[in-house]
Amino acid sequence: MSAALRPVSAPPAKLGVRGLTHRFAIGDSSTPLTVLRDVDLDIARGQFVCIIGESGCGKSTLLRMMAGLLTPTQGHVLHDGVPVRGINHALGFVFQQDAVFPWLTVARNVEYGPKSRGVPKAERERLVAHWCASVGLSDFRNAYPKQLSGGMRKRVDLARAYANSPDVLLMDEPFAALDVQTKGIMQEAVLALWESTQKTVVFVSHDLDEAVFLSDVVVVLASRPGRVHSIVQNPLARPRNEAIRVSDAFAAAKRELWSALQAARQLPAENSG
């Protein structure tokens, strides 16, 4: 199903995954667990793609491989059609856990990426001012993370990722630890960033509402082993705002996604190997 949807020729996708298979040993068991098997995927330039699937389906593993944080057992990741080895510094990553450096102020966190790349100080200050403003943290530039709420720390994380001018943003359930209300606000913040930057986003989630609210395309993974079950186009119009969450179109899109997820769940688990 995924193969049929992949463009056959055309320019290379922004991010591609080819024949990705990953196994790892669990405990002292002799048969390794297959986490992902033969995953092929193309992420088109500028798209907002969500990856969903039940917990343990390998969606985070897939995302970490796209970033180069993990090396797959087989297969490879393409960035603009070019295979990537090791950590791909052209991508930004927003983690599920709190990854904001607690020993740096908000401003120093945001400039960490540019500073790592040797961006001159004046330009770094401009980036800090711009991205702190974009996530609404201008007044907290000199605060330490411990002085901020969980939602505000996620904003720092987003600003830090965007300030590094990544080509693609990978987000691994970034708002899973937040309360429902903060989560909704953060989703709007991410949409605003995506709309203003036009940068490709790959967003892992286990939350149907989140996937429907954010995505252009949803990749549904089946588990054991993790593989692409289906790719669902999100018909919801843009731009989207908070009100769209209670619309009939939203409910319909969510229902379709729910069915796809159910179908993926009912797929029998296959033997590892």
Add this chain to the structure above:
Amino acid sequence: MESFARSGTLLRRVLRPSVLVGTLSLLGVVGLYWLMALRPGTNPALVPAPPQIVAAFIEELRSGDLLVNASASLQRVVIGYVIGASLALILGAMAGWFKYWGYVLNPIIDAIRPIPALAYIPLVIVWIGIGEPSRIIIIVLAVFKPCVVNARAGMNEVAQIYVDAARTLGASKWRVFATVAIPSAIPYFIAGMRTGVSTGFLALVAAELIAAPSGLGFMIQNAGQYFRTDVTIVGIIVIGLLGALLDQVASRSGRALTAWSDVRREP
């Protein structure tokens, strides 16, 4: 008006249960000692009563001996501490972070770990003599051990999430070491440095007990030989106060360095 308010807070601080009970507890120990000193048949030269100890303190202060000895000790311990702690933090950080540095340094660190620094005293005396360098070397060794062990442990405990975040942001390996591993290990560095203060002080007194022309260790040893128990007790108390002072300096500078941390502070 303002001074009234200030004395009010001072009074409240003095009356805090921790301060109040703590003071009473100390006074209790002094009182028990006093009772022991006043027991009939006790030789006041061997078990001097508190007023006699206070008098000895004033005498030592007036003659300038106390100051000479205290500053000699302080100088030794500071020199030894700075050398020992710097070496230990650098080597411990390298051993705990860079794999190959660990291969080289870990066996050495683990080999010296169970050996008390005082065990080196005879060797140091034979090799280097009984001069000032020997005393400082013993302090260096005593400070080195807890600092190196803690520094290494701190580098082993760096949260992977910060390393991953820095790497995806484009930080080089060296930059990850300097800007992620070191800062997040600082609480461990501080813990090692605080332990180093007490082990360094222990070694100082031991080194001065053996052979030294000056210092608090020399002072208590010398006074003991002349049955000036009062002076010995004064020396012991000053050693305690100096140690507490150095510990405060270490913990306060540590707190300043880890102001960003939300880890619960010790009371």
